[in-house]
Amino acid sequence: MQRYRKMDKLQIARINKYNVFRCLIRQSPINRAAIAKLTDLSIPTVMSIVDDLFEKGMVRSIGKGESSGGKPPEMLEIVPDRFFYIGVDIGRTTIRVVANNIISEQIACLQEPTGEPFPEKLFVERLCKLVLQLVKHLHAKKECILGVGIAMPGLIENETGNVIFSPDFGWNHIPLRTWLQARLPYPIIVENANRALALNESYIPGEEDHTHTTFSVNLGYGIGAGLVLGEDLYTGASGTSGEIGHITVEPDGPACKCGNIGCLEAVASGAAIAREGQRIMGEGVPSKITELCGADPDRIDAKLVFRAANLGDEIALNIIDRAAEYIGIGLSMAVNVLDPDRVVLCGGLMKNGPLFFDKIKASLQKHQMRQVGRRMMISMETKGEYSTANGACRVLANTLWWQRKLPI
Amino acid sequence: MQRYRKMDKLQIARINKYNVFRCLIRQSPINRAAIAKLTDLSIPTVMSIVDDLFEKGMVRSIGKGESSGGKPPEMLEIVPDRFFYIGVDIGRTTIRVVANNIISEQIACLQEPTGEPFPEKLFVERLCKLVLQLVKHLHAKKECILGVGIAMPGLIENETGNVIFSPDFGWNHIPLRTWLQARLPYPIIVENANRALALNESYIPGEEDHTHTTFSVNLGYGIGAGLVLGEDLYTGASGTSGEIGHITVEPDGPACKCGNIGCLEAVASGAAIAREGQRIMGEGVPSKITELCGADPDRIDAKLVFRAANLGDEIALNIIDRAAEYIGIGLSMAVNVLDPDRVVLCGGLMKNGPLFFDKIKASLQKHQMRQVGRRMMISMETKGEYSTANGACRVLANTLWWQRKLPI
Numbered sequence: 004m005q006r007y008r009k010m011d012k013l014q015i016a017r018i019n020k021y022n023v024f025r026c027l028i029r030q031s032p033i034n035r036a037a038i039a040k041l042t043d044l045s046i047p048t049v050m051s052i053v054d055d056l057f058e059k060g061m062v063r064s065i066g067k068g069e070s071s072g073g074k075p076p077e078m079l080e081i082v083p084d085r086f087f088y089i090g091v092d093i094g095r096t097t098i099r100v101v102a103n104n105i106i107s108e109q110i111a112c113l114q115e116p117t118g119e120p121f122p123e124k125l126f127v128e129r130l131c132k133l134v135l136q137l138v139k140h141l142h143a144k145k146e147c148i149l150g151v152g153i154a155m156p157g158l159i160e161n162e163t164g165n166v167i168f169s170p171d172f173g174w175n176h177i178p179l180r181t182w183l184q185a186r187l188p189y190p191i192i193v194e195n196a197n198r199a200l201a202l203n204e205s206y207i208p209g210e211e212d213h214t215h216t217t218f219s220v221n222l223g224y225g226i227g228a229g230l231v232l233g234e235d236l237y238t239g240a241s242g243t244s245g246e247i248g249h250i251t252v253e254p255d256g257p258a259c260k261c262g263n264i265g266c267l268e269a270v271a272s273g274a275a276i277a278r279e280g281q282r283i284m285g286e287g288v289p290s291k292i293t294e295l296c297g298a299d300p301d302r303i304d305a306k307l308v309f310r311a312a313n314l315g316d317e318i319a320l321n322i323i324d325r326a327a328e329y330i331g332i333g334l335s336m337a338v339n340v341l342d343p344d345r346v347v348l349c350g351g352l353m354k355n356g357p358l359f360f361d362k363i364k365a366s367l368q369k370h371q372m373r374q375v376g377r378r379m380m381i382s383m384e385t386k387g388e389y390s391t392a393n394g395a396c397r398v399l400a401n402t403l404w405w406q407r408k409l410p411i
Numbered sequence: 412m413q414r415y416r417k418m419d420k421l422q423i424a425r426i427n428k429y430n431v432f433r434c435l436i437r438q439s440p441i442n443r444a445a446i447a448k449l450t451d452l453s454i455p456t457v458m459s460i461v462d463d464l465f466e467k468g469m470v471r472s473i474g475k476g477e478s479s480g481g482k483p484p485e486m487l488e489i490v491p492d493r494f495f496y497i498g499v500d501i502g503r504t505t506i507r508v509v510a511n512n513i514i515s516e517q518i519a520c521l522q523e524p525t526g527e528p529f530p531e532k533l534f535v536e537r538l539c540k541l542v543l544q545l546v547k548h549l550h551a552k553k554e555c556i557l558g559v560g561i562a563m564p565g566l567i568e569n570e571t572g573n574v575i576f577s578p579d580f581g582w583n584h585i586p587l588r589t590w591l592q593a594r595l596p597y598p599i600i601v602e603n604a605n606r607a608l609a610l611n612e613s614y615i616p617g618e619e620d621h622t623h624t625t626f627s628v629n630l631g632y633g634i635g636a637g638l639v640l641g642e643d644l645y646t647g648a649s650g651t652s653g654e655i656g657h658i659t660v661e662p663d664g665p666a667c668k669c670g671n672i673g674c675l676e677a678v679a680s681g682a683a684i685a686r687e688g689q690r691i692m693g694e695g696v697p698s699k700i701t702e703l704c705g706a707d708p709d710r711i712d713a714k715l716v717f718r719a720a721n722l723g724d725e726i727a728l729n730i731i732d733r734a735a736e737y738i739g740i741g742l743s744m745a746v747n748v749l750d751p752d753r754v755v756l757c758g759g760l761m762k763n764g765p766l767f768f769d770k771i772k773a774s775l776q777k778h779q780m781r782q783v784g785r786r787m788m789i790s791m792e793t794k795g796e797y798s799t800a801n802g803a804c805r806v807l808a809n810t811l812w813w814q815r816k817l818p819i
Contacts, residue, residue: 341647
């Protein structure tokens with residue numbers, strides 16, 4: 004929609020500055036003439052932008068490079084650890100906090116078990132303590148912390164940072180950003196955790212042009228997704244997009260905690276797999292599930308059902324197959340409608356080995372429209388347990404850029 | 412993604428020109444100072460752009476306006492009929508051709524029944540004849556026809572204009588654009604018909620900022636959809652997005668002509684409704700359907716089933732209810748994942764009165780995640796039988812703008 008936005012000199016100056024900055028991030032060490040060449044900007048423009056970055060302490064000289072005939076050029080590199088983004092992943096089982104530097108490297112992290120949810124205000128106090136603990140560890144001045152990005156499961160209103168509804172935490176209409184903002188001296192943004200994860204997973208190291216459509220699905224205790232168009236998260240009209248876990252896949256199926264019937268999450272999430280294992284044990288059907296849990300149904304979780312399946316247990320295999328089949332159906336809907344370049348499968352369920360991934364792929368291929376998604380790549384998440392927290396940093400960086408609050 | 416694209420003076424000049432042009436379209440008659448004010452451009456910039464548009468015959472003076480103190484200003488208006496877009500809607504039942512002027516007014520149209528599909532090459536010859544017939548009627552010079560936009564049902568490869576697969580026409584890998592281009596002296600683009608329709612339906616007259624997300628569903632003989640982000644069609648990685656008709660809603664359901672099982676189109680399209688009517692009559696179940704078709708199953712189409720339902724026939728009502736229920740399920744998936752600002756229901760099935768619309772809405776509300784789509788508007792198409800052909804003109808206009816092939 005670029006063509007309808009007014010373009011003025013200020014805007015152009017910002018874009019040029021960003022391009023130089025990006026070039027420095029990717030190509031350091033590099034000299035001014037090379038930046039000018041790569042960004043297609045004039046040398047005086049590059050010089051003035053570099054001067055500004057020098058002044059802000061974001062670029063440094065590392066001496067002279069090789070001469071290509073004339074005077075040897077001064078080689079520049081980015082100062083990565085001048086500014087930091089803090090990212091928080093509020094997971095149902097674990098809270099993770101990271102600090103990323105300006106070039107998106109994770110330089111510090113901490114985590115602790117979430118435990119049983121307690122009063123929201125107390126929980127927010129605890130989050131603040133964790134953030135301040137990490138900040139202290141960085142030995143960074145207040146003005147070097149660019150902000151805090153929060154990744155929260157549930158329906159989030161982006162403009163206000165309110166949590167409209169988070170079934171995992173039983174939260175309804177919690178003004179999370181306002182509460183955090185009253186306690187922390189940094190800009191705060193709140194984003195849905197699945198979308199933050201999707202943004203992080205959409206980045207491919209070394210890829211020059213980031214123009215792909217990435218659909219990332221988080222398969223864990225619940226099921227959610229995020230759509231990334233180019234470098235930007237798709238949020239939707241009211242900030243509640245990506246709720247693939249609550250599409251109806253079995254109209255006469257089991258109740259879902261969202262209040263509906265037969266949702267994908269109710270038949271194929273980690274919670275659903277565990278429940279199905281418990282149900283089958285409760286019916287007295289003999290299986291490895293009963294053995295592995297020592298006949299204690301409370302010890303049956305999705306991981307245990309996967310273990311039983313990996314031991315060749317037919318019952319457990321059926322549960323897994325059924326979940327994979329439904330996940331493939333859900334994915335095929337997204338693929339038919341969105342025709343994305345990439346589908347990334349993330350979350351705890353994907354840690355149970357490539358067999359589950361292969362089953363999901365087979366179901367997707369069976370159910371998606373033929374000849375749709377011809378150029379689609381499907382892969383598993385590779386960015387580790389801090390991916391959502393790192394995604395929160397990326398959402399924060401993007402938001403601050405749009406709000407013109409970045410120091411560059 | 413604007414921030415990563417290089418901005419130079421040429422780009423800015425284009426954007427400024429477009430903004431002035433847009434302002435003239437919306438606000439004519441208007442004077443130069445008012446354009447400068449509305450576009451936030453300097454008066455010299457506006458004057459130079461207006462001079463250029465004068466030269467190209469796209470703007471004319473209509474005399475002096477009211478003075479606001481000084482010299483009365485010259486009032487300008489757009490010359491709407493200097494250039495034309497041709498749009499073609501290749502429907503399974505009817506072929507429609509329109510000519511739109513530069514301000515998107517439909518100024519000529521023609522249509523004829525599609526008839527039984529015959530050899531592709533002959534069909535293309537016929538399309539060319541229809542286009543040339545309409546062009547002749549315009550009495551416009553060749554250079555005044557900016558191009559021809561084709562709206563074709565099926566999977567379309569946007570870059571090449573190839574029809575990958577069109578179940579309605581039984582076409583496989585037909586190089587439609589190449590064939591048309593060899594026969595017509597205008598730029599040709601080919602787009603999926605549902606997406607062309609979506610683009611046209613996304614426009615709301617008088618709306619200043621066109622920044623909404625519109626999901627438009629075409630419910631007819633088949634079922635397809637289009638997603639419009641702001642003023643731009645979302646196409647997808649391989650140009651095959653919007654295939655909501657082929658999402659699986661009944662895993663053990665009937666076969667679909669796409670080759671899969673239980674697709675939305677196989678249980679809720681016009682064709683599916685007719686088939687269900689025929690099946691029930693074939694089973695000898697007494698109903699108004701049998702009466703209305705004079706016991707001739709070949710005369711049962713969706714319209715007839717709707718007529719029977721409107722007469723209170725229980726069997727027909729069940730068929731309609733079931734279709735509406737499934738359409739609501741399909742829509743709820745798109746709403747959960749996309750959280751659009753607007754959903755527009757289009758196509759032949761929507762011509763059967765508001766009852767069907769209400770049933771679909773009820774099913775959507777039942778199946779969508781609660782609190783998702785809180786700001787969503789759902790409405791019926793209002794732009795008439797040429798909406799898809801007009802959409803083809805809009806797709807053409809957008810494409811030519813991106814390709815820098817518009818005279819402005």
